[in-house]
Amino acid sequence: MARILCIETTCDETAAAVVGDGPTVLGEVVASQDALHQRFGGVVPEIASRAHLERILPVIDEALRRAQLTLDQIDAVAVANTPGLAGSLLVGLVAAKTLCAAAGKPLIAINHLQAHIYACRIAAGREVFPCVGLIVSGGHTSLFRCSSPLEFEYLGGTIDDAAGEAFDKVAQMLGLPFPGGPSIQKAAASGNPRAFAFPRALIDEPRLDFSFSGLKTAVRYQLVGPGKPDFSSLNLPPQFVADIAASFQEAVVDCLVAKAMQALRASGLSTLCVGGGVAANARFRERLQFEAERRGISLVIAPLKLCTDNAVMGAIALERLRAGLIETLDLDAFPGLIRPKHATAKKA
Numbered sequence: 001m002a003r004i005l006c007i008e009t010t011c012d013e014t015a016a017a018v019v020g021d022g023p024t025v026l027g028e029v030v031a032s033q034d035a036l037h038q039r040f041g042g043v044v045p046e047i048a049s050r051a052h053l054e055r056i057l058p059v060i061d062e063a064l065r066r067a068q069l070t071l072d073q074i075d076a077v078a079v080a081n082t083p084g085l086a087g088s089l090l091v092g093l094v095a096a097k098t099l100c101a102a103a104g105k106p107l108i109a110i111n112h113l114q115a116h117i118y119a120c121r122i123a124a125g126r127e128v129f130p131c132v133g134l135i136v137s138g139g140h141t142s143l144f145r146c147s148s149p150l151e152f153e154y155l156g157g158t159i160d161d162a163a164g165e166a167f168d169k170v171a172q173m174l175g176l177p178f179p180g181g182p183s184i185q186k187a188a189a190s191g192n193p194r195a196f197a198f199p200r201a202l203i204d205e206p207r208l209d210f211s212f213s214g215l216k217t218a219v220r221y222q223l224v225g226p227g228k229p230d231f232s233s234l235n236l237p238p239q240f241v242a243d244i245a246a247s248f249q250e251a252v253v254d255c256l257v258a259k260a261m262q263a264l265r266a267s268g269l270s271t272l273c274v275g276g277g278v279a280a281n282a283r284f285r286e287r288l289q290f291e292a293e294r295r296g297i298s299l300v301i302a303p304l305k306l307c308t309d310n311a312v313m314g315a316i317a318l319e320r321l322r323a324g325l326i327e328t329l330d331l332d333a334f335p336g337l338i339r340p341k342h343a344t345a346k347k348a
């Protein structure tokens with residue numbers, strides 16, 4: 001049985017997991033940095049990379065300890081090297097390369113977006129490819145045609161803010177705690193989703209793209225009007241906050257569900273896999289399930305634990321190992337969105 005140590009440091013979670021064929025999870029750890037970024041209302045890249053640096057070795061040690069394995073008993077080390085925050089990516093990459101050099105293990109590259117979709121494959125326990133993959137996180141809102149675990153074709157995505165980023169920024173305006181997604185979901189539970197008619201950008205257009213910055217601005221104008229905002233002194237009534245949260249959440253969910261269905265129609269595929277932090281949203285999951293049932297779509301949404309960043313979804317490295325895709329130690333980090341040359345691997 002192949003056993004891989006997977007490392008994930010693309011954003012603000014320091015995570016490591018040991019996975020085996022199946023895929024099975026032998027041991028895993030996620031060290032969240034939410035408390036460090038809370039007072040800034042968003043992830044501060046420099047704080048994230050410094051925190052990764054402090055945590056990466058204890059996190060790896062703990063994952064191995066939970067798997068009851070030593071580094072010698074591992075067959076390969078895998079690391080997410082794209083996309084993500086440059087400094088954060090580098091910490092995981094250097095740790096992985098150093099372990100490979102010291103212990104003589106093969107290095108495997110993980111594409112973080114492919115890994116988010118692979119979380120659906122792990123959860124389903126069966127083949128899910130080919131499928132349309134929708135990744136909705138703090139940094140990405142993208143649709144892919146996923147022909148196989150390793151073959152992704154970009155169909156469309158956000159042209160400005162990611163959906164999770166919009167959740168985080170609107171939460172900040174409303175005085176709700178970071179991360180904004182869970183806070184907005186909680187506030188929205190007692191709100192009216194039709195209280196405010198917020199825009200659904202691009203929803204009727206054939207292109208498979210999203211735009212959330214206009215929605216964010218519409219919320220802002222509802223709160224303070226144009227001009228210099230001072231959200232800290234707003235003192236908003238709880239029911240107003242709940243109504244804004246519910247109306248905002250409904251607008252985001254409408255756009256995400258509509259474009260996912262449009263991508264399925266355009267690609268002729270009948271399986272939809274959804275991953276990323278925003279896929280933890282209860283209203284989004286409910287709406288996806290409703291639409292999928294109605295249209296006979298096979299829907300796989302990553303379970304809550306595998307939605308937000310984690311190293312278990314790095315089990316996609318097992319597919320690369322099987323395909324003989326081993327990297328050289330000059331593998332680099334690529335902060336930007338998916339490009340074909342983000343790995344140095346040459347098929348053996």
Ligand code: KG4
Nearest residue numbers: 137138139164179181277278280281308309
């Ligand atoms: O995938 P993830 O952990 O990190 C990135 O790769 O970005 O996603 C984090 C994002 C944050 O913006 C957070 O507010 C959002 O996912 N999120 C949610 C929920 N839980 C997390 N958004 C909406 N509803 C939720 N329940």
Ligand code: ZN
Nearest residue numbers: 116137276309
């Ligand atoms: Zn992510």
